Amino acid sequence: MENLKQKAAEEAVKYIESGMVVGLGTGSTVYYALLKISELIKAGKLVNIVGIPSSGKTEKLATELEIPLTDFMKHKSIDITIDGADEVDKYLNLIKGGGGALLREKVLAQASKRLIIIVDESKVSSKLGEKWAVPVEVIKFAYPLEMEFIKSLAGKPQLRMYENLNEPVLTDEGNYIIDANFGVIKNPFELAAKLENRAGIVEHGIFINLTSEVIVAYKDGVKKIKKK
Ligand code: 5RP
Secondary structure: OOHHHHHHHHHHHOOOOOOEEEEEOOOOHHHHHHHHHHHHHHHHOOOOEEEEEEOOOHHHHHHHHOOEOOOOOOOOEEEEEEEEEEOOOOOOOOEOOOOOHHHHHHHHHEEEEEEEEEEEHEOOOOOOOOOOEEEEEEEHHHHHHHHHHHHHOOOOOEEOEEOOOOEOOOOOOEEEEEEEEOOOOOHHHHHHHHHOOOOOOOEEEEEEOOEEEEEEEOOOOOEEEEEE
């Protein structure tokens, strides 16, 4: 699987050109993209690249790899963002947030001229929700109410906890995450709208109409799926 993640990531990095502002996603697949970008910068094959990281983790990693970073104060638009996903459907809609960075990732996605999603074949599904719960970022104050709200939408909510600590996971913005299992989602637009209308919910991991293309690494080769 690691090998597939690397193949998808390296294919995506081919679209980065010198001088670009690059959105840097989060996760174990994006890790390989960061390695490749760093290698190309060090070899002088990519120059004047600046990255905008989507999480504290990516910021740390990019800094270690000597990828120059910038922010939205200096750049209001991103040329290409490369990010992973937890689930991808045939319309290129996504579930994201397995790594807890969905809020900043969505901010990057909406600021990007081109969003390239990199996944291995295990992430492709015919309908969102088949494989993954929807991460929902909520303010701490409201989380017990948001758990009930998710139940009222026929979801099964679970507050995300750190593996070895009896404490809820905190996002980079200091919020909690509820993993909301809705099973197969019949209408992602409708569910997204309901979550967006609810006070206390900051963001959710359903990404609709944001993706330009998905690069999927299958065991027998890499395929690019473009938006129709
Ligand atoms: C983080 C994300 C990640 O992109 C997603 O969880 C995929 O991660 P990985 O490449 O490690 O499977 O949305 O918030």
